[in-house]
Amino acid sequence: KKERTLALIKPDVVTKIGDVIESIYSSNLIVTKAKMTRLSWSQAADFYMEHQSKPFFNNLVQFMSSGSVVAMEIMGDEATSVWRKLLGPTDSAAARKEAPQSIRAHFGTDGLKNVGHGSDSLDAAARELEFFFPSTIGHGPSNTA
Ligand code: CMP
DSSP states (O other): OOOEEEEEEEEEGGGGGGHHHHHHHHHTTTEEEEEEEEEOOOHHHHHHHTTTTTHHHHHHHHHHHEEEEEEEEEEEETTHHHHHHHHSSSSSHHHHHHHHTSSHHHHSSSSSSEEEEOOSSSSHHHHHHHSSOOOOOTTTTGGGG
């Protein structure tokens, strides 16, 4: 089934964006929206709200607001699971053992600095896409021409 999902490139690898996009296209997904931005502490905290009780939450928010990120809407067959599979296991060290071809195996540092984020469900994808690419229907000049 054709899906749209969020591929978020984290601050640790924003200079490797070309390699990441290459693997996205190699997996038959296409990039349909892209934006480079920098999250404030509170925007990063909002984005990762579901993890707010985790011991790593503060480090995560600090890291995610420490530099530029690239948010992309990617599209294709089973895009959500294909992208997560491309990324590999959350922990980059585990990725090097269990999925040596994965993006995190190649470019990740550890469990925190792990290259990218992928939505874990279609519902999450819709919510997370809206976070970075808010629909503007009914607002502003771009939709009133
Ligand atoms: P992500 O897929 O974006 O989802 C939540 C993020 O929290 C995860 O990638 C990592 O960046 C971070 N994370 C998850 N588990 C840990 C952990 N044990 N230690 C540090 N950071 C973690």
